[in-house]
Amino acid sequence: MDRLIQTNGQPHYGIFPAAPGVINYRDFDFRSPMGRKLGRLAKWRRFHQFQYFGLISEELIGGCALANLSLLSVGFVYLFHPASGRMIKRQFKLPLGFASQFSQTPDDGVCELRSGGNVLRLENSAASREKRLLVELDDGSRIDARFSELQPAFAPMCINTRAGSNGWVYAQKVAGVRCSGQVHSTLGTFDLAQINAFAHHDWSAGYMRPETHWNWACLSGQAGEQRVGLNVSCGVNETSFTENCFWLDGELLKVDAVHFSFDREQPLRPWSITSQDGQVALSFEGHGLHQERLNLGLLASNFKQIFGQFNGVLRPFGRPEVRIDNLWGFVEDQYAKW
Numbered sequence: 001m002d003r004l005i006q007t008n009g010q011p012h013y014g015i016f017p018a019a020p021g022v023i024n025y026r027d028f029d030f031r032s033p034m035g036r037k038l039g040r041l042a043k044w045r046r047f048h049q050f051q052y053f054g055l056i057s058e059e060l061i062g063g064c065a066l067a068n069l070s071l072l073s074v075g076f077v078y079l080f081h082p083a084s085g086r087m088i089k090r091q092f093k094l095p096l097g098f099a100s101q102f103s104q105t106p107d108d109g110v111c112e113l114r115s116g117g118n119v120l121r122l123e124n125s126a127a128s129r130e131k132r133l134l135v136e137l138d139d140g141s142r143i144d145a146r147f148s149e150l151q152p153a154f155a156p157m158c159i160n161t162r163a164g165s166n167g168w169v170y171a172q173k174v175a176g177v178r179c180s181g182q183v184h185s186t187l188g189t190f191d192l193a194q195i196n197a198f199a200h201h202d203w204s205a206g207y208m209r210p211e212t213h214w215n216w217a218c219l220s221g222q223a224g225e226q227r228v229g230l231n232v233s234c235g236v237n238e239t240s241f242t243e244n245c246f247w248l249d250g251e252l253l254k255v256d257a258v259h260f261s262f263d264r265e266q267p268l269r270p271w272s273i274t275s276q277d278g279q280v281a282l283s284f285e286g287h288g289l290h291q292e293r294l295n296l297g298l299l300a301s302n303f304k305q306i307f308g309q310f311n312g313v314l315r316p317f318g319r320p321e322v323r324i325d326n327l328w329g330f331v332e333d334q335y336a337k338w
Helices: 040-046
Strands: 014-016 048-056 061-068 072-081 086-095 109-115 118-125 130-136 142-148 157-163 167-178 180-185 188-191 198-206 211-223 226-234 245-248 251-254 258-261 271-275 280-295 300-314 322-337
Touching (some): 048 211, 048 322, 061 118, 061 142, 061 300, 072 109, 072 280, 086 109, 086 280, 142 167, 142 198, 167 211, 167 245, 198 226, 211 280
Antiparallel strands (some): 014 157, 048 061, 048 198, 072 086, 130 142, 142 180, 167 198, 167 226, 180 188, 211 226, 211 322, 226 245, 245 251
């Protein structure tokens, strides 16, 4: 599929075998809930996109996100050292997206944010199927991490669903892929291949619900002889189709609806994550937390991303169950108004 939006102004919906060539949102026939045709200003104001790259290993956990909310571009990066419990993090907010750029091609192009001597950059290469994270901070911290979907072969989750009465969201997810590169910070210097690091990647864009909430979970690692990745959510990307899935050695296996049980006021307490079809039965224990609160009237966010360890079982249909023992990953509890 070359373009997500068809010639009639409507998106393709469903789960796709590969990413669209471009998220051509300007061709969308965007209308109000009452059917009034909306112009270019409304298209710009309501179109949002974000990209996230996560690092997962027993020695180092990291995350970096960039988001274009039309009125504001935001970015964050953090590193967590499980052995010491030490954490470093930075956050950036740029009005009207100044000093930032966002590509609408999921498998190609650059998303970047610059603030002073700080650079957060996510690169996607169509030729090599490589995803790269480059972070350079004014305190000397540097992250250069990458993975490829070709070696070994990997099938990403590519999905487009309806959002509210007049919107849609395209999401592309990857988990359970090995990661290479280097990280240097006050937490130490790490060779990601040597510490057996895995990566998670999320590329999402569209006309999201103006006020929304979701929970999300992701893990990556080695379970016995298999590379395992998990991506499940509740509250987003689940109209007619869901993004819920896990990967075994790069093969994508679909999962039904998922329930999250946790204490919102104490997010580091244990979580329970189960799927209706019985394929996912996991517990999660948090070890650290990245949290942001923003309330600017038109824009608001209450964001918690918790990193910790999963235990439990995955039960792929017709196959032996996969034990999950202390694999690191993430969960989220997020409210957003945008």
